[in-house]
Amino acid sequence: MKQLLALIITILFSTITFAQLTPFEQHADKNYTANYSEVITYYRQLANKYPQMKMMDIGLTDAGKPLTLIVLSRDKAFDPALIKKQNKRVLLINNGIHPGEPEGIDASMMLTRDLLKNNKLPKDVVLCFIAVYNIDGMLNRGVSRISQNGPVAYGFRGNARNLDLNRDFIKADSKNALAFMQILNTWQPEVFLDNHTSDGADYQYVMTLIETQKDKQNPILAKYTAKTLSPELYRRMKTSGYEMIPYVESEKGTPDSGIVAFIETPRFSTGYTVLHNIISYVTETHMLKPFDKRVYSTYYFMQHLIDVCERDHELIGKLKKQADDAVSNQKEFALNWVLDEKNYDTITFKGYEAGHKASDISSLPRLYYDRSKPWTKTIKYYDNYKATTKADKPIAYVIPQAWWKVIDLLKINKVAMSRLAHDTTLHLQMYSIADFKTSPRPYEGHYIHSNVTVIGNNADIKFHAGDYVVYTNQPINRYIVETLEPQGVDSFFAWNFFDSVLGQKEHYSDYVFEDIAAEYLKNNSEMRKRLDQEKASNPKLAASASMQLEWVYHNSPWFEKTYLRYPVGRLLTNIKLDLTK
Incomplete structure (x- = not known):
């Protein structure tokens, strides 16, 4: 009887111990990544056991499933407002944006368990893990990254709409991106990490690292990142047996020719978070290294990042506040960047x-x-x-309410806005789109614009009651300016939000307008003189009756003033407006 009881106890203990192992750990060869059901089930088991953990379903993804946020709080505080009042930092970690790069998914499951089981949660840092961001792609399980060394099966890069979610953070075509924005703007992390796997050249390192490019990061945060945080992470990872190097993009094909720091524009996760003055990193484990080493290196990196954030929590909070204040008062903003090949x-x-x-x-x-x-x-x-293109911020942007998707994105990003209380004519600067290039093939569902040039003209424009006024005295100014200035590499204009202004809506019947145009030139000698000058300098115009008629129409009072006019106005003087919320 005693032997039977001992056997039962042993079996029960083994079962409990085994149940604490992640699906990755349960496989002897450690070449397995958990599927979506296993991930959610595992976290639910932990949440049922540990009150310091809470699972939250945020919004919906394009797959129809909620985005699951795992929150770990040592003192069981799960209210973001209370956490800010307690002067705690928030670290947000994103996993599975590309489900074929699943190391972060498995490493976060292990790390969550170990922090809870060993009572190792940080005192002054609340941890937020997005269990799986691209749930859609994770459900499409198979083997698609043929060049990758394991695991045996994993998810697909595209989501349910075949979008690469790491190109979607400004345009937000996916429900996934909208849910992510809700998380980011609710929890307001000071530090962000996105876990990935790299391809490309072969080299000796298991992990490479992308940190926000120093020249486009706020200088206050860039100094701390470059001088303190990043060197400490590199040092600790080397001590853990996973020496790192910056992310490898080769200048001429192979690393020995030199590597180039990655420039994350706002379409990428860390390019988007930096607009919120968040210190941001991307881990890139190497696809050819064994899967277990990739998972464990990710585990160690997250642990080290947590430890340094706990150590420096007071400093990080002060620097974030200083950066927010600086951006609120910043006058000039960079919109495009080019590599400086002379300085390295x-x-x-x-x-x-x-x-x-x-x-x-x-x-x-x-x-x-x-x-x-x-x-x-x-x-x-x-x-x-x-920086190749810069813009001075206006006092405020005025946005007609017709552009509701722009308004919705500004709102979800916590941009403070007011509305005109009644119809108002404002004297402000309006852009005309002078030139741009458009990609000949769609990129992530859009024919993206680039090389945008504008002409600024002062004009009296009538706006309607309910149109929006966005003052540029906010910590979120970088998001405001980089999305609303059409020359920005990832502006709303670049992503086709305003394409309808590029189409002419009215025209004329030529045989009718011939007489109207002739009468107009007869009564307007200056316009007749300009037409004659144009004909003298342009033989093609001189030889074409239709081109001359079109020239008159374009330079007449009847030509539509909204054609090629960017609809967002720039208020350059601080006049008193009658506003409402």
């Missing part, structure tokens, strides 16, 4: 010898890396960018 740093890099050999498929030369020939070299690191 050097770093020590551990790679593998690259070469070319005949392809078994084409018999033509193909690239390969020889792991039997590792090397350590000093290489160039291009980590300097220059």
Whole structure:
């Protein structure tokens, strides 16, 4: 009887212990990533056991499932407003934006368990984990990243609408992005991490790191990131056996030619979060390294980031406040960037010898890396960018309420706005779209505009009661300016939000307008003189009756004033407006 009881106890203990293991850990070869059902079930078990953890369903994704947020709070405070009053920091960690890069999903499950089980939750940092961001892609499970070394099965990069969610943070075409914005703007993290897996060149490191590019980060935060936080993370990861290097984008194909710092524009997660003055990182484990090493390196990085945030929680809070104040008063904003190829740093890099050999498929030369020939070299690191386009902020932007998607996105990003109490004619600066280029093929569902040039003209414009006024005295100014200035690389104009202004709506019947135009020129000698000058300088115009008629129409009082006019006005003088909320 005693032996039977001991056996039952042993089996029960083994079952409980096994149940605490994640699906990744339960597989002996550690080459398995949890599926969506396993992830949610595992977190529910932890939440039922530990009161310091809470699961929250936020919004919906395009797959029809809610975005699950895991919140860990040592003193069981789960109210974001209370947490801010307690002067605690918030660290937000995102997983599975690309479900074929699942290391963060499994590592976060392990880390959550260990922090709870070992009573190791930080005192002054509340942890928020998005369990799986791209649930849609995770449900589409199979093997699609053919160049990757495991796991045996994983999710697909695109979501239910075949969107790459790491290109969706400004345009927010997906419900996933709207739910993410709700999380970010509710919890207002000071630090953000997005876990990924990289492809590209082969080298000796398991993990590379993207930190917000120093020239486009707020200088107050950039100094702390570059001088304190990042060096400490690099040091601690090396101590843990996972030495890191900056993310590898090669200047000329292979790392020994030099690598280029990644520039995250606002379409990317960390490019979006930096508009909120959030210190941001992307981990990129290497696709060719064994899956278990990729998971454990992600685990260690998150643990080290938590520890440093706990150590520096007071300083991080002060710097965030200083950055918010600085941005509220900032006058000029960069909208586009270009790599400064003349100025670079050097770093020590551990790679593998690259070469070319005949392809078994084409018999033509193909690239390969020889792991039997590792090397350590000093290489160039291009980590300097220059702003190519800048804009001075206006006193305020005035946005007609007709552009409701823009208004909705500003609202969800906590942009303070007021509304005109009645119809009002305002004297302000309006842009005319002078030129732009449009991609010939769709990119993430859009024919994105680039190389936008504008002409600013002062004009009296009638706005209606209920139109929106956005003053640029806010900590969220970078989001406001970089989305509303059409020259911005990821502006709302670039993403086609305002494309209807690019189409002419009215025209004329030529045989009728001939007589009207002739009478107009007869009574307007200055316009006749201008037409004659244009004909003299443009033989093509001089030889075309239809072009001359069109020229008169475009320069007449009857031509539609809204054609190519960007509808968002720039208020340049601080006049008193009759406003309502």
